[in-house]
Amino acid sequence: MITTVFFDLDDTLYDTTRLASLARRAAVHSMISKGLPLELEEGCSKLMKIIREKGSNFSNHFDILAEEVLGRKDFKIVSAGIIGYHNSKFANIMPYDDTISTLIALKRMGLSLNIISNGRAVKQWEKVLRLGLEAFFDNVVISEEVGAEKPERRIYEIAMERAHCNPDDALFVDNDIDCIIGANEVGMRTVLMNRSRKESRTDVSDFHIKALSELPALIEKL
């Protein structure tokens, strides 16, 4: 019987992809408004190119964009980008429409709810707190804190230890195929969430859903 559910955070409980895309657009808009001579669409595609080249965790995307366009450093314009980016993120971070109602339904079923997330501990906690989700979760396990990241065995094992459960009692929900495979390997049952219209693989997880709202009925049947 399932007693314990483990959720991924980014793109599982809220729409990181949309949030980042809105924030980047807001950043470019703000940079243009302070003098970067570009059209919005052009600026957004230049920025995306820089992000693809440098990786999304690199912290100087705006510096490079300003320097590429102006041929010199411009701290005012970089600063405008950062302000636009952060204002947008703080204003727009929110759970998926069905996240809260699903979590409430699962709590009513008496389940223990937990998060297993890859990332920097303070950053991931900031998201949990800004999303207003922390009261739903018994444990939040973040890779930086435990020194192992999905799909490494150790992070799933630590999460199960903290939740006092066995793989037989555990269900793991994630949108990422590699992380699902890691959870399979420690013996958890797995649910791949795929909100996109594109088909994704159905052979790696025990179950697959299009939205979190399908979870309560799925768990009832187990």
Added chain:
Amino acid sequence: MITTVFFDLDDTLYDTTRLASLARRAAVHSMISKGLPLELEEGCSKLMKIIREKGSNFSNHFDILAEEVLGRKDFKIVSAGIIGYHNSKFANIMPYDDTISTLIALKRMGLSLNIISNGRAVKQWEKVLRLGLEAFFDNVVISEEVGAEKPERRIYEIAMERAHCNPDDALFVDNDIDCIIGANEVGMRTVLMNRSRKESRTDVSDFHIKALSELPALIEKL
């Protein structure tokens, strides 16, 4: 004749000291609300003690506070502190009551207005932009960008070059005695601003004022 005025930023055009104090209080409040077992006043004095010991530019004050009180790392509580701190800063940053009206009056007198500030370029620009002040200033000279900081001669000289003025045409306004002395040494006329009720030295600057609103009349007389 004075044609060009150079202003310090922090604690000259807006109240940094008050802003930081509000933000630290908001941070402690937020950490307590997420489980740090302290009274607000006690938490604020513990935090101030850490800031005095580590310096205000150290970035892990909240980590140390949480660890001191709990005897272990707690990323949730650190993250709550950071959220409280930033929310408070963004919500409360504003110019002094008389900053905008004074800047308008000086612009109407045909003066060139400029900033000379010590700090990180992007951080200082963020303040200028969030304060809504950038349109008043012809040049914003920040120590990190020019590789020299007040009271070194070089930063005043660079600022005067950029503003195309001589020391005879320049007036420098700051709340910091050392920075005033530096400006004296390059031949600028100087105004020490002291908003506090405490007396400060009156022997280092050419003029001293209690509020920015005294500036237009003072410059008229020169």
